[in-house]
Amino acid sequence: MRGFEYSDCWVDDARLVLANAQMVVRKGGEVRTRTRAISAKRENGLWIVEAEDIDTGEKFTWQARGLVNATGPWVKHFFDEGMHLRSPYGIRLIKGSHIVVPRVHTQKQAYILQNEDKRIVFVIPWMDEFSIIGTTDVEYNGDPQKVAIDDNEINYLLNAYNAHFKKTLSRDDIVWTYSGVRPLCDDESDSPQAITRDYTLDIHDEQGQAPLLSVFGGKLTTYRKLAEHALEKLTPYYKGIGPAWDQNRGAARRRYRR
Incomplete structure (x- = not known):
């Protein structure tokens, strides 16, 4: 059996959006929530x-x-x-759902699980006490404001996890779930994974x-x-809009520390 390891970054998505809104205000813009x-x-x-x-x-x-x-x-x-x-x-709406459970391993690394359907599922440490398991990839036709995980998705994520870990999980272990929709440009692909x-x-x-x-x-x-x-x-529509500036600006205020 072989494996591999790579490094990645994470961000608090809510704080990132707020930081961008604050920057708009500092630059003279107006934000209407x-x-x-x-x-x-x-x-x-x-x-x-x-x-x-x-x-x-x-x-x-x-x-x-x-x-x-x-x-x-x-x-x-x-x-x-x-x-x-x-x-x-x-536009095609593709739903992705996660389950949150008590932390399932003590290591700081996340795990990538190769599922039988050729998709991958992540098991990610979160807030010291929990693990996030996800995500799913399901076509969605409902109201984006009312998106929520369904039973099939819960079973899918539990089965993917239980196929790789000795200590199995059940529905009783789930402390929270969350879902979102990806608004993907419709390229007429047959399956959600192919879009x-x-x-x-x-x-x-x-x-x-x-x-x-x-x-x-x-x-x-x-x-x-x-x-x-x-x-x-x-x-082309506005004089003085200026050249690209963002790539070398330095998005992070603090250096990344391992």
């Missing part, structure tokens, strides 16, 4: 965007010289319902004005690369 876009339309070379505070119901209207549709799993829905435009691509995980950017304008940049796919791992690629698409 608890706000949803209702509609957007082109008018006299501008975008007119209507939004709503989801807590108070108060509505706002903004004008913009350009619009980015980066609504994730709702990207096609906003084309259909918010802008009444035809989406250039379809490309890369992102697709589409830009469209009206006689050179009011560009609409739409983001299909993408994930947190490559969000900075995606953002630079998006700015490259928008550069």
